[in-house]
Amino acid sequence: MALNGNDQVQQKVLVLDFGAQYGQLIARRVRDLRVYSEIVACDAPAAEIAAMKPSAIILSGGPASVYAEDAPKIDPEVLELGVPVLGFCYGHQIMAVTLGGEVAHSEVGEYGPAVISRSGASELLGDTPAEQTVWMSHRDAVDRVPEGFTVTSKTDVCPVASMECPERKLYSTQFHPEVRHTEHGQEILSNFLFNICGLEPTWTMDNLVEQKVAEIREKVGDDRVILALSGGVDSSVVAALGARAIGRQMTCVFVNHGLLRKGEPEQVEEVFTKQFDVDFIHVHAEERYAALLDGVTEPEEKRRIIGTQFWNEFFAVAKQLEEDGRPVKYLAQGTIYPDIIESGARKTGGKASTIKSHHNLIPFPEGVHFDLIEPLDHFFKDEVRALGLALGLPEHIVYRQPFPGPGLAIRIIGAVSPEKLEILKNADAIVREELDAYNQRLFEETGERNSEHSCWQYFAVLPDIRSVGVMGDERTYARPVILRAVESSDAMTADWAKLPYDVLARISGRIVAEVPGVNRVAYDITSKPPATIEWE
Numbered sequence: 001m002a003l004n005g006n007d008q009v010q011q012k013v014l015v016l017d018f019g020a021q022y023g024q025l026i027a028r029r030v031r032d033l034r035v036y037s038e039i040v041a042c043d044a045p046a047a048e049i050a051a052m053k054p055s056a057i058i059l060s061g062g063p064a065s066v067y068a069e070d071a072p073k074i075d076p077e078v079l080e081l082g083v084p085v086l087g088f089c090y091g092h093q094i095m096a097v098t099l100g101g102e103v104a105h106s107e108v109g110e111y112g113p114a115v116i117s118r119s120g121a122s123e124l125l126g127d128t129p130a131e132q133t134v135w136m137s138h139r140d141a142v143d144r145v146p147e148g149f150t151v152t153s154k155t156d157v158c159p160v161a162s163m164e165c166p167e168r169k170l171y172s173t174q175f176h177p178e179v180r181h182t183e184h185g186q187e188i189l190s191n192f193l194f195n196i197c198g199l200e201p202t203w204t205m206d207n208l209v210e211q212k213v214a215e216i217r218e219k220v221g222d223d224r225v226i227l228a229l230s231g232g233v234d235s236s237v238v239a240a241l242g243a244r245a246i247g248r249q250m251t252c253v254f255v256n257h258g259l260l261r262k263g264e265p266e267q268v269e270e271v272f273t274k275q276f277d278v279d280f281i282h283v284h285a286e287e288r289y290a291a292l293l294d295g296v297t298e299p300e301e302k303r304r305i306i307g308t309q310f311w312n313e314f315f316a317v318a319k320q321l322e323e324d325g326r327p328v329k330y331l332a333q334g335t336i337y338p339d340i341i342e343s344g345a346r347k348t349g350g351k352a353s354t355i356k357s358h359h360n361l362i363p364f365p366e367g368v369h370f371d372l373i374e375p376l377d378h379f380f381k382d383e384v385r386a387l388g389l390a391l392g393l394p395e396h397i398v399y400r401q402p403f404p405g406p407g408l409a410i411r412i413i414g415a416v417s418p419e420k421l422e423i424l425k426n427a428d429a430i431v432r433e434e435l436d437a438y439n440q441r442l443f444e445e446t447g448e449r450n451s452e453h454s455c456w457q458y459f460a461v462l463p464d465i466r467s468v469g470v471m472g473d474e475r476t477y478a479r480p481v482i483l484r485a486v487e488s489s490d491a492m493t494a495d496w497a498k499l500p501y502d503v504l505a506r507i508s509g510r511i512v513a514e515v516p517g518v519n520r521v522a523y524d525i526t527s528k529p530p531a532t533i534e535w536e
């Protein structure tokens with residue numbers, strides 16, 4: 001459970017995860033305050049936790065009732081380690097019952113915003129107002145605090161909205177300070193970290209680079225590592241970390257299926273051969289993919305063929321590598337925290353309920369086994385981006401927009417052909433050039449990379465139809481290109497971007513003028529739902 005190489009980190013806050021759907025959010029809020037934090041399973045024995053030398057411990061929320069038979073428990077010794085502890089929601093209730101207080105079932109739950117009234121002084125609530133809005137999500141509630149604790153706030157429904165025992169450095173809240181809707185959540189967390197625990201906001205991305213490099217070195221030793229490098233942010237950050245940690249002990253395998261955007265394979269090769277010193281293998285699989293996809297029109301069939309062939313190509317390289325007699329022990333992966341939460345909290349104690357199975361699970365062939373290295377599995381996308389910048393990755397990789405694994409094949413409706421690919425790549429390059437520039441202008445105006453109106457994902461789609469046009473004096477019967485540009489934060493929902501007419505006009509004018517075979521441009525004005533972002 002303990003991460004290796006932790007001696008690098010002087011101050012560390014451990015979040016004990018009781019199955020909160022977004023347990024990592026707490027660790028993330030702590031890191032936002034520039035204190036390192038990571039998550040561990042709630043039932044870790046006190047000795048194991050002590051060995052990790054935490055400066056503070058936070059107990060997360062969770063879906064269970066403390067009195068349920070299979071309710072997650074805490075080793076009571078954790079509360080006796082002399083390390084300050086802060087509990088939220090389930091963490092608040094488990095602290096109460098573990099120390100002899102009582103939690104009662106309540107008829108009326110509290111879900112959503114609630115107003116707490118403070119009673120008396122509180123180290124935790126500090127200078128926050130006497131009445132303030134917090135975010136609640138509970139049915140059970142503490143109704144008798146353990147000996148030595150005082151109640152520091154309540155709501156109309158909840159008799160103990162927060163409690164503390166400063167002598168033992170134990171604090172807890174029924175509400176969720178980690179959620180943005182809790183008005184003074186970050187201030188409450190700051191009070192805990194800086195005033196109560198005496199920590200300093202000194203942690204930076206450079207510290208994280210050093211820590212991750214040390215962990216990878218310690219884990220890998222002299223062994224060999226292979227990485228499937230797609231050119232996306234996550235795998236590129238792992239490649240850059242690996243380059244710094246273990247250099248040429250790592251082989252980055254870049255499978256080029258010929259379905260990437262214009263210029264992309266060249267950019268990936270440039271960065272990982274010139275800028276980073278790793279063993280880089282560019283697998284030119286374009287022709288094999290073209291043959292496999294020839295005449296295939298059904299979207300799921302395209303995905304299946306592309307996915308299966310990817311691993312065929314990858315494992316063929318892995319096998320070749322081992323022909324020199326040195327086995328490859330590890331497979332490095334750019335799994336990030338949201339991937340894990342989507343696949344059911346596989347590492348965080350397994351308590352969060354499964355949402356959906358992760359699309360990147362690897363089908364190892366018979367007889368093949370690698371141990372996994374996933375250095376980003378505690379982090380959110382924007383933290384991974386910051387890590388990439390700290391490692392010196394270029395902005396075109398760090399801020400690369402999401403791009404589907406099956407690539408342009410699912411943006412060509414119907415069968416993929418070299419002619420259609422050429423059209424789409426050229427049209428898409430214009431879309432990206434114009435909307436990159438548009439986003440850059442917004443960034444300069446607002447100072448925000450993802451301002452309200454910036455486009456989150458934008459690309460061209462090539463439908464399987466032709467239409468009539470007139471160019472010069474000639475009638476044309478050529479292809480339309482569809483522009484798709486959306487605003488979103490997580491791809492779960494999206495709205496079509498309200499682009500200025502002059503931007504739309506420029507894109508349309510350029511595509512028709514510069515891309516042979518195209519005589520019309522349409523704009524997709526559908527949100528998700530009911531549509532999806534991609535067309536296939």
Ligand code: XMP
Nearest residue numbers: 402403404405406457491528532533534535
């Ligand atoms: P949809 O089209 O479902 O897409 O609204 C949501 C987000 O996921 C991306 N996407 C994929 N990413 N493999 C991926 O790695 C895929 O097969 C895939 N399909 C869609 C899409 O670009 C969007 O950002």
